[in-house]
Amino acid sequence: MSELLAIDNLGKRFAGFVALENISLTVAAGERVGLIGPNGSGKSTLVNCISGALRNDSGSVRFDGQVLDGTTAHQRTRRGLARTFQLPRPFASLSLVDNMRIPLFYTVAARGGRRSGSAIDARCLELLHEVGLEAKAQRLPRELTQVEMRKLELARAMAAEPKLLIADESMAGLTHSEIEDILALLVRLNERGVTIILIEHIMRAVMSFSRRLVVLVSGRKIADGRPDEVMRDPDVERAYLG
Amino acid sequence: MRADLFFVVCLAVAGAVFAAAAALGNDYYFFAGYVVLQYIVLATAWNILGGYCGYVNFGSAAFFALGAYAAVAVHRLHPLPIPALLLVGGVVSGAVGLAMGYLTLRLRGAFFAIATLALAVVLETLIINWEYVGGARGAYIVRPEAIAPFGNYIRYLFLIMMLLAVAAITLARLIERSRLGYGFATIRDDELAAEASGVPTLRLKLIATTISGALMGMAGAPFPYYIGYLQPSSAFGLDYAVNTIAMPLIGGTTSWVGPLLGAVLLGSLQQLATVTISSAVNLLIVGLLLVGFVIVAPNGIIGLVHKYVQRRPDDFVGRRRIGTAAAPGRAPEPAP
Numbered sequence: 001m002s003e004l005l006a007i008d009n010l011g012k013r014f015a016g017f018v019a020l021e022n023i024s025l026t027v028a029a030g031e032r033v034g035l036i037g038p039n040g041s042g043k044s045t046l047v048n049c050i051s052g053a054l055r056n057d058s059g060s061v062r063f064d065g066q067v068l069d070g071t072t073a074h075q076r077t078r079r080g081l082a083r084t085f086q087l088p089r090p091f092a093s094l095s096l097v098d099n100m101r102i103p104l105f106y107t108v109a110a111r112g113g114r115r116s117g118s119a120i121d122a123r124c125l126e127l128l129h130e131v132g133l134e135a136k137a138q139r140l141p142r143e144l145t146q147v148e149m150r151k152l153e154l155a156r157a158m159a160a161e162p163k164l165l166i167a168d169e170s171m172a173g174l175t176h177s178e179i180e181d182i183l184a185l186l187v188r189l190n191e192r193g194v195t196i197i198l199i200e201h202i203m204r205a206v207m208s209f210s211r212r213l214v215v216l217v218s219g220r221k222i223a224d225g226r227p228d229e230v231m232r233d234p235d236v237e238r239a240y241l242g
Numbered sequence: 243m244r245a246d247l248f249f250v251v252c253l254a255v256a257g258a259v260f261a262a263a264a265a266l267g268n269d270y271y272f273f274a275g276y277v278v279l280q281y282i283v284l285a286t287a288w289n290i291l292g293g294y295c296g297y298v299n300f301g302s303a304a305f306f307a308l309g310a311y312a313a314v315a316v317h318r319l320h321p322l323p324i325p326a327l328l329l330v331g332g333v334v335s336g337a338v339g340l341a342m343g344y345l346t347l348r349l350r351g352a353f354f355a356i357a358t359l360a361l362a363v364v365l366e367t368l369i370i371n372w373e374y375v376g377g378a379r380g381a382y383i384v385r386p387e388a389i390a391p392f393g394n395y396i397r398y399l400f401l402i403m404m405l406l407a408v409a410a411i412t413l414a415r416l417i418e419r420s421r422l423g424y425g426f427a428t429i430r431d432d433e434l435a436a437e438a439s440g441v442p443t444l445r446l447k448l449i450a451t452t453i454s455g456a457l458m459g460m461a462g463a464p465f466p467y468y469i470g471y472l473q474p475s476s477a478f479g480l481d482y483a484v485n486t487i488a489m490p491l492i493g494g495t496t497s498w499v500g501p502l503l504g505a506v507l508l509g510s511l512q513q514l515a516t517v518t519i520s521s522a523v524n525l526l527i528v529g530l531l532l533v534g535f536v537i538v539a540p541n542g543i544i545g546l547v548h549k550y551v552q553r554r555p556d557d558f559v560g561r562r563r564i565g566t567a568a569a570p571g572r573a574p575e576p577a578p
Contacts (some may be wrong), residue, residue: 053434072444073437082438089435091428093496102428105421107440160440 010059034210042219059163088149090141097137100124103160272400276510277402285489285501287457295493296430301358302486307477309462331463332456339455366478380473415497495545
């Protein structure tokens, strides 16, 4: 498998606080990686640095053979790097179907894909169908439940037709069956060739999804490997159980 | 409705209004109507940045005044026909809009609004100290009495402003339904999520500030000919800044209809008050209406209509619908 994402010695500090320190991580195409760590360990900061929402202070991020440093978030999305937000951030004034339209207009069309109006319309409904929201296509995001909002967030990231999808806590606060729903969706995506990094607190979900587990504690990577081995790691146990 | 058809309909309406004003046989109607039309352009221009993108510009008067002063400067150099001045005013104010965008768009909310207000003060100071265009004393422009084939000059100015208003509304409507309009809406809703969806937010915001500034400058260019005597304190007046914001807010900011409604309503009311009471009550009217609308209809007249007919905003104007709850895989109905 070829290398898709390569993070090299990445560092980020907020004033005096070191949020990330010398993070190095490689993800191969087609992988299913779980990223875990206690609250405040820097998971979301790492996602923000990879996706371009934050600038890293040191180190570099390489994606699909190109160095990303200095590129904006929308350029990264167009290169095939999509992310969801920990707290869903839908476009509140647009209907669900129009929410899907945005990545199609600005990412897929910019790459030269689907340009015609009817092809885009059809794709929008297909995406909503995939997450089970097609019946609410004309509704506004505020009419959705929490789980639907998270599905919308995922569908919008999927609409950008990414090579790598970073799902930032897509399941917090959901019930068992809702978690199963979202996991199944992610697995389906992965089977279609999308590499996925899953950031999650719910261990059951992470363990069942991930083929590889990366653990962050206090801004440093302390473990990286097969999930069962990582969970037996004494450092990881100490971080989680004190 | 297609954009070209819409443009023709607008022109037809404009023609009817012009014919009606001419039939009344009193040039005062042209004189008053010009101001209303000018506000339609200003409000529509403001709404492209303020309503569509969510960036509140308090410096509208500066863009308007720059257009007017560009016309004065060109007039001093070599008198040109008004349509050419319109172009000059548009280019100057558009360029300032672009520059303002670069300097201030990292600011959000109230901070952006304050920055635009500061820009207006800086530009006014510059104009006051520029002797060539009259400085603090102001500039006189002697306009011809009549111009063939329009007859009275004020009719000519009225016609030009009317065409500009039609052009501005058509442009706003076009933007609203285009990819650009969707991009603007995502900026208003959530810039971080917009970037994550591939929207180049900075570029789109610069497009908005440029278009908005250019339209305001075009609205200002014929103003010296209308008023005859232009001075900084009137061209940069608070009335323009306040009215230009109040009109879209009263009409509704999500669609081109809002600024049009607001400008016609508020503009006419102010003209009426000017002749029946005094021009001093104009700002009072704006203030009272704004307070009233904030309480009763925070989304403007458009919002009120939506509430009344119980439809979602997207159904009414702007966004087109596609296959409601269509079965998966089935092709949606072709867009109208």
